[in-house]
Amino acid sequence: MHPMIITDEPGICPICHMDLTPMKAETGGVVETSVEQKIKYWQAPMDPTYLRDEPGKSPMGMDLIPIYEDQATGGSMISIDPTTIQNMGVRTAGVVRSNLSRSIRTVGLVDYEEPKQYVVNTKIAGWVEKLYVAETGQQVKKGQKLLEIYSPELVTAQQELLLARDNYNALKQSSFAYISDSARRLLDSSRKRLQLW
Template sequence: MHPQYKADKPIDCPICSMKLVKFEPTPNGENKPMDSMPGMDGSSSSTSSQASNNTIYVDPQRQQLIGVQFAKAITKPLSKELRVVGKVSFDETKITHIHTKVTGYLENVFVDYVGKPVKKGDPLFTIYSPDLVATEQEYLLALRSNKELSKSSFEEVSFGSSSLLEATRKRLKLWDISDKEIEELEIEGKAKRELTFYSPVDGIVTERAAFGHGKFVNPEMDLYSIVDLSTVWIIGEVYEYEMSFVKLGQTVEIEMPYSDKKSLYIGKITYIYPVMDAKTRTAKIRIECKNPQYTFKPEMFVSMKIKINLGTHLVVPEDAVMDTGEEQYVFVD
């Protein structure tokens, strides 16, 4: 604005097109210099006695030149949003390892590749175990003996035969022989050369060491790893300065940034790891999420948003805050 141009009504300046403002003289009839603003030179005037040390006066013309704007301080609810990158992982509580409790040799392998889905009760493989066959024969012998000696007039004899039968039965059960298979053994009356092992859970085969006919196996070998992917863990990393906002049980919005379908999935923070990464200065959090359609696959990267309620506070526009590096302040009209 050009202060030398004056008008008797509010119009635009014909030189610079800025709106003219109403002229209002200072209390002493003179324009007040900006001597009390940090960094401005000027002598004090009589108005300083009417204002406190942290009060400055800027005349309307100068306000127009520097583009001063006014906004009301209001009370409103505040929220904060944390954006976290996460990686999908197995739910470690739903990983099942398949072992045999006897030594033997593989005969047939029904689950023959990694990634194959299995249901609880599906056959995995059959095994020939000389120890198991011998125990089955002992059980059949104890069963026949118990039938003959259970009616003995000597109590010790009948008790001993029943005890032997029960001990042999327990040995079979300790080797994971089901009641159904023991019942079939009793009906057929002869030992089976092969024993079939079944899947104890629903899931996806992620590791396999049962290969081919004749492979020797023992209880130390991990023949299969089966993982239930209906629930997955997502491991996210949160910066150290944001950790104070993260709490157990918070709801997390999850999305796959490279997916055509911008679908949101909901998870919850179930664990906050107690160790900080010294290199990245981040801490890990664990989010548990349902995965009924196997949309999330282990090692997949996802984006997550954590919305935090900060409560109701008095707020001003962000541009109104002056930051000196050591403190923040605003000007109040």
């Protein structure tokens, strides 16, 4: 965990108190660039942003570790054995500029656009005489006929309106005001009942 701690015999790391692991000469390691190392600053082992000029404790209660001049400037080099690189599965490639694209095959569900769907319910009893739009998904235009409905109730209401209109036309010139008024009220109520359907 702390590669700067190197001893000739087995022991315990003075920083994290873990057992030191043996290091084989052929596996690489830290290659020193100078024999005499000078400490540049002290750093917390778990927080590389916590730096001090002298040894001490980190906010986590751990001893600060020394950072040498060559480590701070990138003067030391770490080498890794090719066998270890192979075992780790490390892959390298040259830097290239290219477009990133990937095809993704997936399953989807095509559905109707809800704001463009309409459900029409009739307020009258009857049956469909003729259907002009008979397929799901068939496109329709504004004002296009969709179906023809026959309703005995609607036919009766229409006939009542026509009779009320004829009655009003015949009685509107009556000398009795209440007769012409009642004929007009009958016409209005017949028209309103038909409009509500």
